Amino acid sequence: MPVIEEELTVGIREVETGRVRIRTVTHETERVIDQALASLDVDVERIPIGREIQVAPEVRDDGETMVIPVVEERLVVEKRLFLREEIHVRRRRTETRFQQTVTLRSQDVVVERDDDAASERSD
Structure with missing residues (x-):
């Protein structure tokens, strides 16, 4: 006589439900700077000064010598790095009861033994 018993085995299987690809795209643009720079040149003795000033000095007389300041505008271009935004990616693991x-x-x-049949046979 076959004897049968059912058993249940419960397991967990990981299922991939999707993927995410994150990338950054860098755009580069070139700009032409068109800035007028002024300089004043005079054919006289040149005395180099080489310091930054806030205001152009006036033409002045220094005894017999007319001092004409020669100024120059210098364009200062700075390249700075700015953090524009951050992308925060969080992984969240959830469990649900099933x-x-x-x-x-x-x-x-x-x-079981049948004692009545055994007693009838022994008679």
């Missing part, structure tokens, strides 16, 4: 009613069947074998 419940389902499952019917399991099991068979037991009971062996």
